[in-house]
Amino acid sequence: MLSAALSIGVLLALLGSGAAGTAPQGCDIPPQELTRMLQILERSVAESEMPNPSVLLAFNLAGATGSNGRQHLLKQIEEDAVKRAQKDMSSGQVALYTLALLSSCHDPRHVESQGHSVNLLQVLEQKTHKEVARLEEYGVPLTTLYSVGLDVLALCLTSTGDYEQDAIILAKQLLNPESQIDVDTQAVVALALECVYNRTKLHDTLDLLQEALKEVANSFLDKQAEGNGVIGNIYSTSLAMQQPMAVAQALPALVHRPYLDAASLDCSVVAVTIPELPLSPSQDTTAQEGPPITVHYSVRNDLKGKPFDFSTTVSVPAGSTLLAVLQAAEEAKPKEFSFKTKPTSWGPMVVSIHGLEGSEADRTFWQFFSGADSLQEGVSVYKPQDGEHIRAVFSTY
Known part of the structure; x- marks a missing residue:
């Protein structure tokens, strides 16, 4: 889902920087579209179960620093950072929180909340x-290359730690012909390398980083040509204009402010105002109207412990989300189809089915398919069609 939103932004940053050896390009967003996207983010702050640093970054990079949602979100992020950074957050989450606070002109070295600090x-x-x-x-890595890319970007922007050496390792990963790195990860790693490229004085490092950045830029341009202007797939491109997290990823590039600018914003500039948007009810897991549809649902594990493969058929109202399908299956057969979710920036994520939980240590997770195609939307967003077969497969990444 990030592919279209984030990769376009990185491509524009690389083309405009000169590091990739290409001519600068522009991309303008109409004022009414900017307003609409900011309104989506404003609403998401009230509806989200957890604070989203990517949304705060988008507010700040777009200049919408005076919104009520932004002020509330900043306070939430500070509270959450103090509470969870040391024990519950991955390195990539800490990096995003760091970038969000930097873009708010708050010092990530001293984050305070309720008498505590981190x-x-x-x-x-x-x-x-x-x-x-x-x-x-x-x-x-322990988690993902995507997270490490965010880590190095945040460390570079704050001139902290061994970010130059870390960037060299990331560049070699990008240039390794045996590495199969997805578009999203390439995009984030490229931002980190671009930051280090602009700061290092070592000629060998400059040459290596420039080679890696050219590789990424050319790869994105090839994918764009193959997709008739689309990086990733048309499904994720349309989602970038609808989902708050995807909007948060796309907006910085559309206002010519990539994550690279997070540490150099002028917080004294008059903020962009966001017109009020009438609030609509939060999206429910089931449709309010519509005839019942039939959805086939199966879960399979061949990776860990005792293998299992269960199938069932459930009936839900037309327009229901996949989450409603999972709930219906669990209600009918709780022994086979019990599941757990956890809140994320993209909405609830299924972390356990039939008592089997994904693990960062094992690099395992539950992957959802429609037929043979991997789903590009989360369980609270995707809406199965009548007769569709949804598969949950315990997988590795």
Whole structure:
């Protein structure tokens, strides 16, 4: 889902910087579209179960620093950082919180809330060191290359830690012909490399980073040509204009403010105002109207412990989300189809089915398919059609 939103922004940043050796390009957003996207983000603050640093970044980079939603979100992010950064957050989450606070002109070295404080950069440096050590030894980080890209970007923008050496390792990963790195990860890693490229004085490092950045820019241009102007797929491109998280990813590029600008914003500038948008009810898991439809649902595990493969058919109102299908299956057969979710920036994510939970340590997760195609939307957004077969497969990444 990030592919269209984030990769376009990175491509524009690379083309405009000169590091990729290409001519600058522009992309303008009509004022009414900017307003609409900001309104989506404003509403998401009230509806989201957890604070989203990507939304705060988008507010700040778009200049909408005076909105009520933005002020409330900033306070939430500070509270959450103090509460969870050291124990519950991945390195990538700490990096996003750091970038969000930087773009708010708040010092990530001293985040305060309710009488407590945390040094996010110290936490981030420690977590990144563990990620990179694992990457060097085993070829994969503790979490994902995407997270490590965010880590290095945040460390670079704050001139903290061994970000230059970490960038060299990331550049070699991008240039390794055996590496199969998805578009989203390429995009985030490219931002980190661009930051280091603009700061390092070492000629060998400059040459390596420029080679890697050219590789990414050319790859994005090839994908855009193959997709008739679309990077990723048309499904994710349309989603970028509808979902709050995707809007948050796309908006910085559309206002010519990539994440690279997070540490250099002028917070004294008069803020963009966001007209009030009538609030609509939060999206429910089931449709309010519509005849019943039949959805086939199966879960399968061949990776861990005792294998299992269960199938069922449920009836839900037309227009129901996939989450409603899972709930109906669990209600009918709780022993086979019990499941758990956790809140994320993209909405609820299924983390456990039939008692089997995904793990960062094992790099496992529950992947959803419609037939043979992997779903590009979350369970609270995707709406199955009548007769569709949804499969949940325990997978690795």
